[in-house]
Amino acid sequence: xxxxxxxxxxxxxxxxxxxxxxxxxxxxxxxxxxxxxxxxxxxxxxxxxxxxxxxxxxxxxxxxxxxxxxxxxxxxxxxxxxxxxxxxxxxxxxxxxxxxxxxxxxxxxxxxxxxxxxxxxxxxxxxxxxxxxxxxxxxxxxxxxxxxxxxxxxxxxxxxxxxxxxxxxxxxxxxxxxxxxxxxxxxxxxxxxxxxxxxxxxxxxxxxxxxxxxxxxxxxxxxxxxxxxxxxxxxxxxxxxxxxxxxxxxxxxxxxxxxxxxxxxxxxxxxxxxxxxxxxxxxxxxxxxxxxxxxxxxxxxxxxxxxxxxxxxxxxxxxxxxxxxxxxxxxxxxxxxxxxxxxxxxxxxxx
Amino acid sequence: xxxxxxxxxxxxxxxxxxxxxxxxxxxxxxxxxxxxxxxxxxxxxxxxxxxxxxxxxxxxxxxxxxxxxxxxxxxxxxxxxxxxxxxxxxxxxxxxxxxxxxxxxxxxxxxxxxxxxxxxxxxxxxxxxxxxxxxxxxxxxxxxxxxxxxxxxxxxxxxxxxxxxxxxxxxxxxxxxxxxxxxxxxxxxxxxxxxxxxxxxxxxxxxxxxxxxxxxxxxxxxxxxxxxxxxxxxxxxxxxxxxxxxxxxxxxxxxxxxxxxxxxxxxxxxxxxxxxxxxxxxxxxxxxxxxxxxxxxxxxxxxxxxxxxxxxxxxxxxxxxxxxxxxxxxxxxxxxxxxxxxxxxxxxxxxxxxxxxxxxxxxxxxxxxxxxxxxxxxxxxxxxxxxxxxxxxxxxxxxxxxxxxxxxxxxxxxxxxxxxxxxxxxxxxxxxxxxxxxxxxxxxxxxxxxxxxxxxxxxxxxxxxxxxxxxxxxxxxxxxxxxxxxxxxxx
Numbered sequence: 001x002x003x004x005x006x007x008x009x010x011x012x013x014x015x016x017x018x019x020x021x022x023x024x025x026x027x028x029x030x031x032x033x034x035x036x037x038x039x040x041x042x043x044x045x046x047x048x049x050x051x052x053x054x055x056x057x058x059x060x061x062x063x064x065x066x067x068x069x070x071x072x073x074x075x076x077x078x079x080x081x082x083x084x085x086x087x088x089x090x091x092x093x094x095x096x097x098x099x100x101x102x103x104x105x106x107x108x109x110x111x112x113x114x115x116x117x118x119x120x121x122x123x124x125x126x127x128x129x130x131x132x133x134x135x136x137x138x139x140x141x142x143x144x145x146x147x148x149x150x151x152x153x154x155x156x157x158x159x160x161x162x163x164x165x166x167x168x169x170x171x172x173x174x175x176x177x178x179x180x181x182x183x184x185x186x187x188x189x190x191x192x193x194x195x196x197x198x199x200x201x202x203x204x205x206x207x208x209x210x211x212x213x214x215x216x217x218x219x220x221x222x223x224x225x226x227x228x229x230x231x232x233x234x235x236x237x238x239x240x241x242x243x244x245x246x247x248x249x250x251x252x253x254x255x256x257x258x259x260x261x262x263x264x265x266x267x268x269x270x271x272x273x274x275x276x277x278x279x280x281x282x283x284x285x286x287x288x289x290x291x292x293x294x295x296x297x298x299x300x301x302x303x304x305x306x307x308x309x310x311x312x313x314x315x316x317x318x319x320x321x322x323x324x325x326x327x328x329x330x331x332x333x334x335x336x337x338x339x340x341x342x343x344x345x346x347x348x349x350x351x
Numbered sequence: 352x353x354x355x356x357x358x359x360x361x362x363x364x365x366x367x368x369x370x371x372x373x374x375x376x377x378x379x380x381x382x383x384x385x386x387x388x389x390x391x392x393x394x395x396x397x398x399x400x401x402x403x404x405x406x407x408x409x410x411x412x413x414x415x416x417x418x419x420x421x422x423x424x425x426x427x428x429x430x431x432x433x434x435x436x437x438x439x440x441x442x443x444x445x446x447x448x449x450x451x452x453x454x455x456x457x458x459x460x461x462x463x464x465x466x467x468x469x470x471x472x473x474x475x476x477x478x479x480x481x482x483x484x485x486x487x488x489x490x491x492x493x494x495x496x497x498x499x500x501x502x503x504x505x506x507x508x509x510x511x512x513x514x515x516x517x518x519x520x521x522x523x524x525x526x527x528x529x530x531x532x533x534x535x536x537x538x539x540x541x542x543x544x545x546x547x548x549x550x551x552x553x554x555x556x557x558x559x560x561x562x563x564x565x566x567x568x569x570x571x572x573x574x575x576x577x578x579x580x581x582x583x584x585x586x587x588x589x590x591x592x593x594x595x596x597x598x599x600x601x602x603x604x605x606x607x608x609x610x611x612x613x614x615x616x617x618x619x620x621x622x623x624x625x626x627x628x629x630x631x632x633x634x635x636x637x638x639x640x641x642x643x644x645x646x647x648x649x650x651x652x653x654x655x656x657x658x659x660x661x662x663x664x665x666x667x668x669x670x671x672x673x674x675x676x677x678x679x680x681x682x683x684x685x686x687x688x689x690x691x692x693x694x695x696x697x698x699x700x701x702x703x704x705x706x707x708x709x710x711x712x713x714x715x716x717x718x719x720x721x722x723x724x725x726x727x728x729x730x731x732x733x734x735x736x737x738x739x740x741x742x743x744x745x746x747x748x749x750x751x752x753x754x755x756x757x758x759x760x761x762x763x764x765x766x767x768x769x770x771x772x773x774x775x776x777x778x779x780x781x782x783x784x785x786x787x788x789x790x791x792x793x794x795x796x797x798x799x800x801x802x803x804x805x806x807x808x809x810x811x812x813x814x815x816x817x818x819x820x821x822x823x824x825x826x827x828x829x830x831x832x833x834x835x836x837x838x839x840x841x842x
Contacts, residue, residue, distance in 0.1 A: 180789070246519045248529030310812055311518055315597075317594075328779070328782055329787065332783065339786075
């Protein structure tokens, strides 16, 4: 194992980190390959059932309402640790919690208590082009995480300045969910496109900047997951580089390999720092910057990790190529990097 | 010179590759043959490869052992399996063998990297039979490939170099010298007994003939590295496993298992001990350029699908109407042109080198002897003997000089690592710009992204290729000595 630089966190985060890591190592690591290759609904449910102990099934909902009551940073810490073993499951939990966030914001108790073990994972239908009129939802969401076989869908309709959120039951009339024909990464979060044709809203929640808050949590979470992927790439590549013998020495003694590994280490360090800062400072801009950079680093770490493994990295058995696919999806969702950059400047000008 | 009557693809090819247009001024017949070849591949892409590539790739994730033989059978119509086989034996390889190969491979890989690889890996398997001048096998193995291709039956070859414990090590002399080799070919009466495993062999589970490298003494791999011709039905030979790859799935990466496989002396290609110079370096000097062309094809496929996506209208808007998308498109096509410059530079240079031997009258005269005699036992026995090999070698080596092969290896390695890195960069960027759009074009670009990664790994990792480029071009510490009866091979 390679030692990561000391990262100063309060005691509670440290404990959470350890518990989340233990959960991931026990529940996810043994079936990481299966979760990617065959992400059946029962498998996902089984995998995340134990995340309840971490408070990850209603993480951002205050404890008073029976939630986990985690703050943004605690949530990110847990996601990073889970993503070190299986980024897809971390994405399931992220989308699920982001979908419940409006309920927490709107203090919509009924909805939260209504989400029992059968209801998760909830689907976050964002971003999309949907409108709400007279309790009916219309529109289309091209790509939504956790869409397949979901029981609850959270939508953020256009108009009203993004202050409204709507939930729709997955089996409601007028809801048509089409499974993504081929999802390259984050496969456990089984994505799909959703078409809504006057589907009845089960709850309409009004409150502050719902869309902004959901987006911020998504970006922070994906940045944390991306950092987890970089860590996984670093650990795997480091272990392999110390075993593989080539060119008359173990390959970790080749300078180019050491540079690859050092880049990954730097990626982890930077990703963590950015996520922590964005959580502490609040606001959309730091979250967006953290997401932009952490996902970029993760893509590079994963690609280089495959390169360190050579041919073996390209084959499923070594679990390296999965990181490349997962990292790319963290970067491709919920917006493109160019859109984020344009938005970033816009936000900064306004502020 | 006139391009009237030429297909759109042919005209575009001349525009994309000005050196070809310039050469055509001097050698219209030769270049027009290359154009026809590319036109054939374009038709194969349109009618065969593209319609099935995406579904096949997704299917082979669930069924990694599946192989789509229809792809291979259809390829016979376009003579894709005789691309590397000399004209003297009925194949297509003539003055522009490497360029033709590279251009064809770009065309095929722009439809699907895996299909491009399946067809290119076959030619890679053929290459050692040609480069070693093992003419006795030209009239048997190569002749069979050509004849069966005419009937629509693909007879495939594969080249087995990589071993489980040696990937980078078997691609470069200074590494091979210190490598831990698992496979061994023990000398025995009348031949060799092969034991061990080769892994990640492209096309290995479907090939009928294999060119395989092995050390006759595992403790001295570089000095005893030897190329063998192995047939699938030889006793003790099997291909027990195919890998589950991230991309380029249409072509299997297989494991070759040798359990006391007896290979007769006649199946040694070249001389015992010249497997690095003859079996690897000369082949790599010719083939790394076309591997760059695979990467370029993959990048071009991604570009074509990205462009189609950019032109799709959503909510009344088209991405291509935005400046930022136009910039990306310009970058992409620019990168593809850079790649093309690198690989066509290499392949035209390689052709200038190799065609001296393959189109020389003395060489061609050897094939004026009736086939019945050429294929007869005494003639083949002569060609397989030390003196026979020396005769062919002296003939070949007279035209192919050490410095030129070394220079080819440099250019080939450069084209390989640059094109592969560019392809990875381009496909990765394309996805970043598209996002998780639910367009089918995104799935194509995702496939290209997965396909592209392998081009940075096979045919020597990009790191190894950089070293090879440094060693041949900058430090000049690696000089390929064309092997022959009086030379050792690698210095």
